[in-house]
Structure formats: C-alpha cells, structure tokens
Amino acid sequence: MYSLLVNSPLSAEFVALLPRVETLVVVLFFALFAMSFDFISGYTGYLSFGHAAFYGTGAYVVVLVANEKLAVTVPVLGTLLGPETPFMLLLVLAGVAAAVVALAIGSVSFRLSGVYFAMITLGFSQVLYVFVRGWDFVGTAPQEGIAVTGPVGGFEIGVPYVDSLTVAIGQLTGDSVEGLLGFISLSPTEVSFYAVGTVVLVCYLLMQRLIHSPFGTVMLAIRENEERARAVGYNTYAYKLGAFVISGFFAGVAGALFAGFRRSVTPENGFYFLVAGDALLASIIGGFGTLVGPLYGHLLDEGVREFLSKEGGGGGLLPYLRANLGEDTLATEIYNGLTFGEAIDTFLNGHAALYVGLLFVLFVLYVPNGLLGTLRDRLGGRVAKAAPAHVRRWFQ
Amino acid sequence: MVVDAIVEFLSPRTLAEVFLRGLAEAGLYVMIAAGLTLVFGLMGVLNFAHGSLTMIGAYLGSLALVATVGGSSGAAFRLLMFGVAVVVAFGALAALGGALEVGLIRPIYDRPPLYQILLTFGVTLMLDEIARILVLFYGLQPTTVWQDVLGTKPAFLSETYGGLIGGLELFQLLFGLLTVVGVHLFLTRTRYGLFVRAGSEDSEMLSALGVDVRRVFTVVFALGTGLAGAAGVLLAWDSAWGASVPLAAETLLPAFVVVIIGGLGTFRGTVVAALLVGLVDATMTWWFQNYIAFTGLPEMTIFLILVVMLVVKPQGLYGVSEVGGH
Numbered sequence: 001m002y003s004l005l006v007n008s009p010l011s012a013e014f015v016a017l018l019p020r021v022e023t024l025v026v027v028l029f030f031a032l033f034a035m036s037f038d039f040i041s042g043y044t045g046y047l048s049f050g051h052a053a054f055y056g057t058g059a060y061v062v063v064l065v066a067n068e069k070l071a072v073t074v075p076v077l078g079t080l081l082g083p084e085t086p087f088m089l090l091l092v093l094a095g096v097a098a099a100v101v102a103l104a105i106g107s108v109s110f111r112l113s114g115v116y117f118a119m120i121t122l123g124f125s126q127v128l129y130v131f132v133r134g135w136d137f138v139g140t141a142p143q144e145g146i147a148v149t150g151p152v153g154g155f156e157i158g159v160p161y162v163d164s165l166t167v168a169i170g171q172l173t174g175d176s177v178e179g180l181l182g183f184i185s186l187s188p189t190e191v192s193f194y195a196v197g198t199v200v201l202v203c204y205l206l207m208q209r210l211i212h213s214p215f216g217t218v219m220l221a222i223r224e225n226e227e228r229a230r231a232v233g234y235n236t237y238a239y240k241l242g243a244f245v246i247s248g249f250f251a252g253v254a255g256a257l258f259a260g261f262r263r264s265v266t267p268e269n270g271f272y273f274l275v276a277g278d279a280l281l282a283s284i285i286g287g288f289g290t291l292v293g294p295l296y297g298h299l300l301d302e303g304v305r306e307f308l309s310k311e312g313g314g315g316g317l318l319p320y321l322r323a324n325l326g327e328d329t330l331a332t333e334i335y336n337g338l339t340f341g342e343a344i345d346t347f348l349n350g351h352a353a354l355y356v357g358l359l360f361v362l363f364v365l366y367v368p369n370g371l372l373g374t375l376r377d378r379l380g381g382r383v384a385k386a387a388p389a390h391v392r393r394w395f396q
Numbered sequence: 397m398v399v400d401a402i403v404e405f406l407s408p409r410t411l412a413e414v415f416l417r418g419l420a421e422a423g424l425y426v427m428i429a430a431g432l433t434l435v436f437g438l439m440g441v442l443n444f445a446h447g448s449l450t451m452i453g454a455y456l457g458s459l460a461l462v463a464t465v466g467g468s469s470g471a472a473f474r475l476l477m478f479g480v481a482v483v484v485a486f487g488a489l490a491a492l493g494g495a496l497e498v499g500l501i502r503p504i505y506d507r508p509p510l511y512q513i514l515l516t517f518g519v520t521l522m523l524d525e526i527a528r529i530l531v532l533f534y535g536l537q538p539t540t541v542w543q544d545v546l547g548t549k550p551a552f553l554s555e556t557y558g559g560l561i562g563g564l565e566l567f568q569l570l571f572g573l574l575t576v577v578g579v580h581l582f583l584t585r586t587r588y589g590l591f592v593r594a595g596s597e598d599s600e601m602l603s604a605l606g607v608d609v610r611r612v613f614t615v616v617f618a619l620g621t622g623l624a625g626a627a628g629v630l631l632a633w634d635s636a637w638g639a640s641v642p643l644a645a646e647t648l649l650p651a652f653v654v655v656i657i658g659g660l661g662t663f664r665g666t667v668v669a670a671l672l673v674g675l676v677d678a679t680m681t682w683w684f685q686n687y688i689a690f691t692g693l694p695e696m697t698i699f700l701i702l703v704v705m706l707v708v709k710p711q712g713l714y715g716v717s718e719v720g721g722h
Contacts, residue, residue: 047510108703112710115442115509119656123702126649130696274645277517284514351529357521364515365503 020306021189025196025261027295027302032200033254034282034294039207040247041280042289043216044240045223047118049276050105050125054248056132056270057101058094058255062155063265064138065090066148087155091199091256098252099245101128106244110237113226122273129271145266155260157195167195169261196257203250208291210246219243223289281356285363287370296371304359305352401687413560414678420565422674423572424634427627428647429654429666430579431620437596437661438616440509441501444516447648448523449621453489453628454639455527457481458545461632471550478629485625493621497614520644528641541638549633564634571630575623576667582619583663592616596661653702659712668713676701 037051064070070081085093105124109117132142139146156168169192210216218239221229230236259265269275278301279294286297367374372383379386404410432446460481465474496519504511531538553563583589591612594602603609627647631637637646654673658665680697705712 045510047513108707112706115513115660116656116706116710118513119652120703120706122649123653123699123706127696127699127703130699273649277521280514280517351525353521354525354529357518357525360521361500361515361518364511364518365500368507368511 029257031295034279036250037279038283049118050121052275053125054098054251055255057098058252059259059265061094062259094256095249095252099249102248133267147264287372293372308352416561418675418678423568425670429651431623433666435620445519447644449624450628451644453485453625454632457485457629461548465548474550486622489625490618490622494618497617538641659714662714665714
C-alpha cells in the first residue's frame with residue numbers, strides 16, 4: 001500500500017505526508033502501551049501518571065534476558081531465562097514482571113485517590129527511573145541505557161520452537177518474506193509491522209473482552225461513582241488493584257515489544273515520566289475511555305512528529321518545502337535578516353512537540369472526548385455498529 | 397567502618413555543615429514550591445506548567461543579568477541587578493500566568509480536576525518547546541546550563557565561610573526566608589490575602605459575600621507564576637541547577653513532592669515540608685558522598701520521602717482532606 005502510493009504521480013506529496021513503516025511499528029507497540037494506560041486511567045478514572053514504570057520494566061526484562069543477566073540454573077530444569085528463551089515466552093514474562101511491579105505500587109497507591117493517586121504513582125516511577133539510571137547491574141553505563149549485546153539473533157514472534165511458524169522482528173535482524181502465495185514480498189520492517197501488529201491486536205482483543213465483561217462494568221461504576229459502587233457491595237479496592245495489575249501486564253508486553261524491535265532501551269525512553277505523558281497525549285487526542293482511541297491518537301502524534309522531523313528520511317514537510325519552494329523563496333528576507341529558509345529551520349525543524357502540545361491543549365479545551373469519543377457521540381454508538389446503519393440509509 | 401561513619405557524622409562540625417546545607421536547600425525548595433501551593437490551595441488546580449514557568453523565569457532573569465553586568469561591575473551593583481532581574485522575571489511571569497489563567501484555565505473550572513492537570517501538562521509541552529526554539533535560535537545549547545549567568549555572580553558568593561557554608565547557600569537561605577515572610581505577610585495582612593484564605597475554605601461563600609472570586613483566582617495564579625519566575629532567577633546563579641530547558645522537569649517534581657508532603661493547599665505545611673526535605677536530603681547526600689557508593693540514591697531520597705509520607709499520612713503534614721474538591 002505504502003509503496004503503491006509512493007510510486008503514484010503525487011509521489012512527492014505522499015512521501016511528505018505518509019509516515020514510514022518504521023514509524024508505524026513504533027505506533028503499534030506504543031499504542032498498546034497507551035491502551036493499557038487508558039485501560040486503567042480512562043475506565044476507572046484513576047490517572048496513572050507513573051505508567052512508564054511498567055513499560056520500562058517490560059523493556060528491561062527483554063534486554064536483560066538477552067544479555068544473559070537473568071539466567072538462573074535450577075538443578076532439575078537446567079538453565080532458565082538464558083538468552084535462548086523464546087521471545088513469545090519473554091513477552092509473557094515481561095508482562096508478569098510488570099504486573100508484579102504494578103501489584104506492589106498499586107497496593108499502596110490505591111489507598112489514595114484523585115490528584116494524590118496520580119502523584120504517588122508518578123513518585124514511584126521516578127524512584128524506579130533514578131534507580132535504573134544508577135544501577136550498574138544492568139550494564140556498564142546504566143545512564144546511557146542498555147542494548148542487546150549477546151549473540152541473540154532477531155526476536156521471533158510466532159509459535160515458539162516451530163521455525164516455519166515464526167518470524168524475526170527488527171529493522172536489521174528481522175526476516176524478510178519473498179514470494180509468499182506467489183505475489184507477497186515484504187521487507188524486514190514490514191514483516192515486523194505485521195508481527196508486532198498481531199501481538200498488539202491479540203492484546204487489544206483481550207483488553208476489550210475484559211472491558212465488556214462484568215469486571216469492566218464494575219470499573220466503569222468506579223469511574224462514575226465509586227461510593228455508590230462500594231455501597232452496592234463491590235470491593236472497589238480489589239477491583240481497582242486488579243485492573244491496575246492487568247493494565248501493568250499489557251504495559252509490560254508493550255515494553256517488551258519495544259525492546260524486541262529496537263534491541264535497546266534507555267532510562268529516558270523506558271522509565272521517564274514523560275513516556276507516560278506521551279501515552280496520556282495519545283489517550284486524550286484519541287479518546288479517553290475508548291480502548292482503541294489511543295491507537296489513533298498516537299498515530300496522529302507520531303504522524304505530526306515525523307511530518308516535522310529533522311532528517312525526514314521517508315519524507316516530512318521540511319525536505320518537501322526545500323525541494324519545491326525554489327531558491328528565491330527560501331532566500332527571501334522576512335524579518336531583520338532572517339530568511340524564509342532559516343525561519344522554516346527554526347520553527348519547524350524537529351519542533352513537533354510545540355504543535356503536538358498545542359493540539360493537545362486544544363483537544364482538552366474543545367474536544368474533551370477525543371477523536372473516537374466525539375465520532376461515537378456523533379454517530380450515536382460504536383462506529384462498527386452505527387456506521388453501517390448510516391451507510392445503509394444513504395443508499396435507500 | 398559503620399561506627400567510624402557514625403562518629404564522623406555526629407561530630408559537631410559535620411552536623412553543623414549538614415544542617416546549614418539542609419537549610420539552604422530548604423530555601424530553594426520553598427521558593428520553587430510556594431507558587432504551586434498558593435494556586436492549589438485556593439483554586440484546586442495542580443499546575444503542571446509550574447516547572448516550565450520557573451525555567452522561563454531563569455532565562456529571563458539571566459538575560460537581564462547578562463545584559464547589565466559587565467566584567468568590572470562591583471559586588472553591590474551585581475546584587476542590585478539581581479534584584480532587578482527578580483522583579484523583571486516576577487512581573488513578566490505574573491503577566492504570562494494571568495493570561496494563561498484567563499485564557500485557558502478559566503473555561504474548565506467546572507470540569508473534573510483531572511482536566512486542569514491535563515491542560516497545564518499540554519501548556520508545559522508548548523512552553524518547553526518554545527523555550528528550546530528561542531534558546532537554539534540565539535545560539536545557546538538548551539540542555540546545558542547558560543554559563544554566562546554564573547559569571548555575573550559577585551565573588552563573595554562563591555567563597556566558603558567558616559569552612560562550613562558557601563556564600564551562595566547563605567544567599568539562598570536568606571532569599572527563601574524573605575519569600576516565606578513575604579508570602580506570610582501577604583496572606584495575613586492584605587485584603588487579597590484575606591480573600592485567598594477565605595476562598596481556600598469556601599470559595600462559593602466568598603462569592604456570595606460579594607467578592608469577585610474570578611478576579612481573586614486570576615491574581616493568585618499570577619502571583620504563583622510570578623513566584624515561580626523569581627525562583628528561576630535564584631536557581632540561575634546556582635551551578636547545580638542553572639538556566640537550561642530541562643530545569644522545567646527538574647524543579648517541577650521536587651516542587652510537587654514538597655507541596656504534597658506539606659499537605660495540598662497549606663502554606664505552613666509547605667514551609668515545614670521544605671525544611672524536612674532539605675534536611676533529609678542534605679543528610680542523605682552527605683552519607684552517599686562519603687560512605688555509600690550508589691550514584692542514583694541522593695536523587696531517590698526525595699521521592700522515597702514522598703512515598704513514605706503518602707503511605708503513613710495520605711493528606712500530608714498539615715493537609716485536610718477535601719481541599720479544593722479533591
């Protein structure tokens with residue numbers, strides 16, 4: 001699809017507008033993290049500002065196992081958690097590790113509510129962030145983060161131990177597919193896209209199942225009126241903690257996918273509180289309290305970021321403007337010796353955070369339900385149910 | 397080994413040194429947290445943009461200092477210019493804060509408190525990026541401290557007195573004390589201070605008594621952001637903090653911690669919490685510098701205090717539950 005559009009007559013415009021496949025892989029696993037954030041924050045109303053702790057835990061587990069840091073030798077079973085551990089198992093392990101962290105943090109934090117809850121989770125995640133930054137067990141330079149250094153090849157997604165049913169992910173280490181069914185050929189990054197996408201889809205469906213179960217209904221009841229939920233007889237503490245642990249599990253899986261694809265992780269992109277901030281951004285723009293909303297929110301976020309990115313390897317506004325505006329326009333002086341070209345450099349080059357922040361503020365002010373939430377309000381129901389009815393009406 | 401350490405720590409000299417350093421740190425903490433606690437106490441808005449405003453104040457104050465102080469300026473002139481820089485930063489930030497309150501926060505008072513955090517978080521992202529653009533444009537590195545400002549410090553502040561305390565630390569201690577006294581007088585002796593204290597108790601009642609609460613909110617928000625700006629100027633002279641864009645996040649988190657430990661919305665609590673955090677932090681820093689080798693731990697202590705505090709006494713030292721609708 002991407003290559004089709006890029007090779008079309010409007011090629012330059014499409015290259016500028018469309019995100020690259022690598023970006024889309026990032027969108028997928030980060031969207032899973034944002035969904036897990038939305039699962040607890042959007043559905044129970046408890047803002048988990050320290051959610052990055054679980055993402056980072058998942059990512060660190062993967063890299064540490066691959067670097068043989070966590071290998072333990074058990075007498076009967078042999079070496080466990082060595083670098084040969086299948087990635088699918090690692091995903092679950094990373095999730096469980098994050099869930100354990102979530103259980104520990106949540107059991108204390110849920111004694112509080114409102115702003116206090118947001119702040120104490122933030123506090124816990126910053127403690128972990130600073131700790132990981134100074135913990136030399138993880139690698140020689142813990143501040144710079146860690147990368148997979150061992151002889152491990154690409155992390156494989158699929159059925160463990162069955163070679164023909166797995167594909168490796170990663171930009172350099174991934175598998176490529178040629179001539180599948182005679183006509184499908186995919187580059188390693190595209191393979192990663194589908195492989196990561198499958199895991200994210202499965203996780204999404206699991207979370208969606210939970211939201212629509214009686215358990216999810218109690219979560220909503222807590223958001224709408226916790227006192228009443230308690231009065232009806234629900235142990236709200238247990239439900240909140242349960243939801244938090246589940247959310248932590250999926251955040252850990254997302255972190256593991258992130259580490260599996262990137263093959264490295266730093267305290268800044270794993271544990272820092274602004275990582276949770278990005279998830280918050282995605283949730284608000286996409287639709288707070290709609291599980292799939294964060295995916296669209298983050299797609300928009302990453303799209304804007306890449307559109308205004310520095311090098312624009314696959315495209316972006318900057319190279320497009322430079323190529324198409326012509327020298328004269330670029331050299332035009334607009335203010336006090338500042339040429340148009342320099343102005344573009346100054347205000348657009350890599351400064352997407354400004355525009356994303358502006359977008360975010362506008363959404364908070366004017367579109368509090370986010371993209372998907374507003375769409376649902378307009379259509380009067382879930383898109384999958386309401387849209388066909390609308391279409392049918394047009395054809396009658 | 398352990399006994400040696402304890403003996404050394406308990407020697408009067410070390411104790412005095414740690415105590416004074418703790419007080420100086422408390423001065424800094426009270427500066428960065430004072431505005432935050434005023435705003436939260438009255439309006440129930442936890443201002444996530446507070447750190448960014450401190451950072452902008454640091455740059456504005458630095459700009460005033462760098463522009464006026466030359467290599468041959470005397471110490472008294474430098475101190476005077478510092479005062480001017482504080483006034484400039486306070487005024488500019490108060491104006492910005494007032495505009496933010498009227499333009500962005502006022503429309504969403506009736507929404508759940510969550511949305512105010514979200515909104516100010518978005519404002520933070522924007523302010524930081526604007527600062528980064530401008531700083532880059534004028535040829536400075538946004539992530540490193542602006543060194544020129546450190547050069548505008550009078551020489552006597554860089555000396556150590558009695559082998560115990562640096563001049564700058566003493567200066568921070570005094571400045572913090574001055575701020576505490578100033579805010580206290582504002583709250584207890586002025587008409588607006590009366591409105592603020594009344595509004596913190598029950599803003600609807602205050603409104604019913606004929607006070608324009610909306611204007612009180614704007615003034616207090618402007619005052620809070622102005623204090624953030626003044627704190628920024630103070631930090632710009634300290635090489636451990638300095639004027640840089642990451643200063644926003646570096647000051648925001650300790651400010652939150654101090655405000656929450658003190659109890660959301662009580663100024664007295666914030667002052668006591670700043671003292672507590674400053675002293676504990678100074679003590680821990682001494683231990684980690686001399687006997688315990690783990691680079692990250694001094695930074696962790698402040699958050700560990702927060703976590704312990706919230707577990708033991710969730711509403712903070714002097715907090716009452718249900719402040720500002722939380």
